[in-house]
Amino acid sequence: MSGQIGAASSKPPLILYTKPSITELETRYAADAAANGWGERCYDYINRFEAAFKDHVGTSFAIATSSCTGALHMGMAALGIGPGDEVILADTNWIASAAPIIHLGARPVFVDIRPDSWCIDPDLVEAAITPRTKAILAVHLYGNLCDMECLLAIGEAHSIPVIEDAAEAIGSEYFGRRAGSMGRFGAFSFHGTKTVTTGEGGMLVTNDPVLYEQVLTLSNHGRSRGQSKQFWPDIVGFKYKMSNIQAALGCAQMERIESLIRRKREIFYYYRGRLRDLRGVVMNPEPSNVVNGAWMPTVVFDKAAGVTREKLCSAFAAENIDARAFFHPLSGLPMFERVPKNRNASDIPTRAINLPSYHDMTDQEQDRVVKTIQKVMGRL
Numbered sequence: 001m002s003g004q005i006g007a008a009s010s011k012p013p014l015i016l017y018t019k020p021s022i023t024e025l026e027t028r029y030a031a032d033a034a035a036n037g038w039g040e041r042c043y044d045y046i047n048r049f050e051a052a053f054k055d056h057v058g059t060s061f062a063i064a065t066s067s068c069t070g071a072l073h074m075g076m077a078a079l080g081i082g083p084g085d086e087v088i089l090a091d092t093n094w095i096a097s098a099a100p101i102i103h104l105g106a107r108p109v110f111v112d113i114r115p116d117s118w119c120i121d122p123d124l125v126e127a128a129i130t131p132r133t134k135a136i137l138a139v140h141l142y143g144n145l146c147d148m149e150c151l152l153a154i155g156e157a158h159s160i161p162v163i164e165d166a167a168e169a170i171g172s173e174y175f176g177r178r179a180g181s182m183g184r185f186g187a188f189s190f191h192g193t194k195t196v197t198t199g200e201g202g203m204l205v206t207n208d209p210v211l212y213e214q215v216l217t218l219s220n221h222g223r224s225r226g227q228s229k230q231f232w233p234d235i236v237g238f239k240y241k242m243s244n245i246q247a248a249l250g251c252a253q254m255e256r257i258e259s260l261i262r263r264k265r266e267i268f269y270y271y272r273g274r275l276r277d278l279r280g281v282v283m284n285p286e287p288s289n290v291v292n293g294a295w296m297p298t299v300v301f302d303k304a305a306g307v308t309r310e311k312l313c314s315a316f317a318a319e320n321i322d323a324r325a326f327f328h329p330l331s332g333l334p335m336f337e338r339v340p341k342n343r344n345a346s347d348i349p350t351r352a353i354n355l356p357s358y359h360d361m362t363d364q365e366q367d368r369v370v371k372t373i374q375k376v377m378g379r380l
């Protein structure tokens, strides 16, 4: 029997850190778009997806894009951000939030995160403002929310727009307002790892009609809606559009969005319940005024626990579990200037890890993740 040989070398089955939930509905819509979504119907799913998404988030306008990075790039371009300007954002981030700033010739100014929310520290934002500051970029890390009340007040006091990168915050709410709906504009991602997916894709949402028109023009290679002359761009724009086939996937995901969010939150609560008895471990915060969409359940260990990123990564790898490292500070990457005073951003990732979370994850799979953490902490 081959079982013996298999058993000797076999690892437990792989647990991915995230994967999409694709049902018959998604494949039916995508197949319909592929078969019929051309000619006069080539924008049907796009229009429907934009309408459903702005309804969900609670904004007046939405523009589907090929990525969150593209949405950020166009939104910041529409705000007039350019060479010599500065945009303040948290040091703890994925590079997608910073790259559009660089592409516009501006400079990202990295400030430290708060130890409780792992999001940008508003006090440090205020201190980092200069005459060149053109925007404050609030990134809601792992579904945790930035202190929007504080950031919006700072923005208002200095006449600087606050913008939201809500790629990780589908399902997150702040005093009853959806993440992404509070700033001058919000940007979302539908990358395959995100709570709602179209494979690749993004969305820009806003309540500002002027900004909406500007981004619409930018996203159509600079051709404004009022321009009747054919092939006549008014400005140099971008090409960050979403296809109708991707939007078809998005429409199906929007019909299921409440269940997609609910499941993310259930998985988070299951981990939190199972890890509650472990001293020296904290997970994503959910203050009373906030709903955490729980995109990425994350554990941070007290220094005293002696649990390092390296120990965590090797323990999870040994169990065939695809847990991920907490974001390195962007200022630690070779293309950026170091900012050694950002202590939380440098320190927290050295004793933290993202836990797997996806719609179809089973309790048994979550138990394997919990056991691995218990093992690392010497409790098993």
Ligand SMILES: *Cc1c(COP(=O)(O)O)cnc(C)c1O
Pocket (backbone or CB within 6 Å): 066, 067, 068, 069, 070, 094, 096, 097, 139, 165, 166, 167, 168, 188, 189, 190, 191, 200, 201, 202
């Ligand atoms: C995923 C992600 C992005 C990038 O999204 P794309 O759609 O891949 O461009 C940007 N910002 C944050 C916070 C993200 O998590």
